[in-house]
Amino acid sequence: MSIVDNMENCPVCGLPKDLCVCVTLETEEEKIKVRVERRRYNKPATIIEGIDSKYHNLNEIAKTLKRKLACGGSVKDGKIILLGDHRYVVPEILAKLGFKKEQIEVL
Numbered sequence: 001m002s003i004v005d006n007m008e009n010c011p012v013c014g015l016p017k018d019l020c021v022c023v024t025l026e027t028e029e030e031k032i033k034v035r036v037e038r039r040r041y042n043k044p045a046t047i048i049e050g051i052d053s054k055y056h057n058l059n060e061i062a063k064t065l066k067r068k069l070a071c072g073g074s075v076k077d078g079k080i081i082l083l084g085d086h087r088y089v090v091p092e093i094l095a096k097l098g099f100k101k102e103q104i105e106v107l
Contacts, residue, residue, distance in 0.1 A: 061097065
């Protein structure tokens with residue numbers, strides 16, 4: 001048995017797993033939307049959606065955002081919900097976490 005037979009190939013592109021770029025291409029295509037909506041008692045909540053949970057740990061991202069912004073929040077249905085209006089600060093923090101600024105849209 002040769003070394004080539006042991007290597008696993010990506011089901012999408014057919015390249016070996018260590019040469020596959022499908023994951024980076026898919027993460028570059030995702031659009032992250034940051035918006036504010038009014039919740040109970042007319043309090044603002046910042047909603048971050050569009051981050052794919054297959055490639056990123058939403059709980060870790062939410063934990064980092066909550067720590068840096070000194071606010072509460074949670075992760076529900078693939079969305080990160082932060083208490084308060086943080087729509088202008090969140091893109092900068094996400095950029096420091098490795099997301100591209102072109103991907104982030106503030107509504």
